[in-house]
Amino acid sequence: MGILDNKVAVITGSSRGLGLGIAERYAAEGAAVIITSRSEKSVERAVNTLKQQGAKVAGIACDVGDLDSVKKLRDFTLDTFGSLDIWVNNAGLSGPYGPTADLSIESYEQVLDTNIYGTYYGSVIAVRHFVAQGSGKLINLLGRGDKGPVKYQNAYAPSKIWVRSFTLALAQEYADSGVGIFAFNPGLVETDMTQQVAAIQGYEAKLNPLRTIRRMWGNPPEVPAEKALWLASAATDGKTGIEVQVLDFPRVVRGALGEGLLRLTGKHNTVPLQIEVIPPAVP
Numbered sequence: 001m002g003i004l005d006n007k008v009a010v011i012t013g014s015s016r017g018l019g020l021g022i023a024e025r026y027a028a029e030g031a032a033v034i035i036t037s038r039s040e041k042s043v044e045r046a047v048n049t050l051k052q053q054g055a056k057v058a059g060i061a062c063d064v065g066d067l068d069s070v071k072k073l074r075d076f077t078l079d080t081f082g083s084l085d086i087w088v089n090n091a092g093l094s095g096p097y098g099p100t101a102d103l104s105i106e107s108y109e110q111v112l113d114t115n116i117y118g119t120y121y122g123s124v125i126a127v128r129h130f131v132a133q134g135s136g137k138l139i140n141l142l143g144r145g146d147k148g149p150v151k152y153q154n155a156y157a158p159s160k161i162w163v164r165s166f167t168l169a170l171a172q173e174y175a176d177s178g179v180g181i182f183a184f185n186p187g188l189v190e191t192d193m194t195q196q197v198a199a200i201q202g203y204e205a206k207l208n209p210l211r212t213i214r215r216m217w218g219n220p221p222e223v224p225a226e227k228a229l230w231l232a233s234a235a236t237d238g239k240t241g242i243e244v245q246v247l248d249f250p251r252v253v254r255g256a257l258g259e260g261l262l263r264l265t266g267k268h269n270t271v272p273l274q275i276e277v278i279p280p281a282v283p
């Protein structure tokens, strides 16, 4: 018996990284899960991985920044498993690190399309379905910048403050509907997003501290996935508007103390970081 038995969950951006970690955790607790991301091949690969783990799983490619694609995702879920109980708007893009005017308009828009429109479309589609059935859990992913400005991350950071504000307002609007609407910041997670980064030429060295920060505060996807499981479970029935921040004060202190100890003993290893250097956009 699992705590998500008979539940059906959609996790966007679940072909790898945190989304895959959440899908694996939900499936291990009995949920039927839908794997989805832009790349059909990656979806297929992740579906096969989950099948080998004995999961009830199906997959479909979907770009969350495209409304028709998100509607197809909902229809595919209902056609495949017959119901829909949990929707996690996890798909996210960080964009290149650097001064705002040096980013190409296209790369900026891609971040907003995924993080803002993707969350908006997914939320509206899920909330309409959940309100009609009088139950359901919507989980929207926060990230760095969800509480204020971050220099050189001026697409990602404001997109996440938007997600936070949008999600908490949505929770207030549907407070008496039986639907749980939650904002979830997973902290620093060891995924492609933090291991394969892009920077505008001349700004790549500014990303070097990420190696230390990851060593201090990074978690494998399994750690935040456990919190995402709690949010989706019956433990939050009757609740809404909860905001979870995995990287809380005790974790920050533990990470800093651990780093101090590693340095004292000379045991701090080099954390791999791939930086793609991008020329500044032509005016």
Ligand SMILES: NC(=O)c1ccc[n+]([C@@H]2O[C@H](COP(=O)([O-])OP(=O)(O)OC[C@H]3O[C@@H](n4cnc5c(N)ncnc54)[C@H](OP(=O)(O)O)[C@@H]3O)[C@@H](O)[C@H]2O)c1
Residues within 6 Å of the ligand: 012, 013, 014, 015, 016, 017, 018, 019, 036, 037, 038, 039, 042, 062, 063, 064, 065, 089, 090, 091, 092, 093, 113, 114, 118, 141, 142, 143, 144, 185, 186, 187, 188, 189, 190, 191, 192, 193, 194
């Ligand atoms: N990693 C961290 O430290 C961290 C910290 C705070 C918050 N978060 C948040 O956690 C979420 C997951 O991050 P992650 O670290 O797991 O990222 P990741 O490793 O880069 O994985 C992102 C996933 O989203 C998919 N994706 C990207 N754009 C998409 C789109 N337009 N439509 C559909 N799928 C899309 C990717 O697959 P395709 O490329 O095939 O589409 C992939 O499956 C994001 O919302 C991120 O902002 C992460």
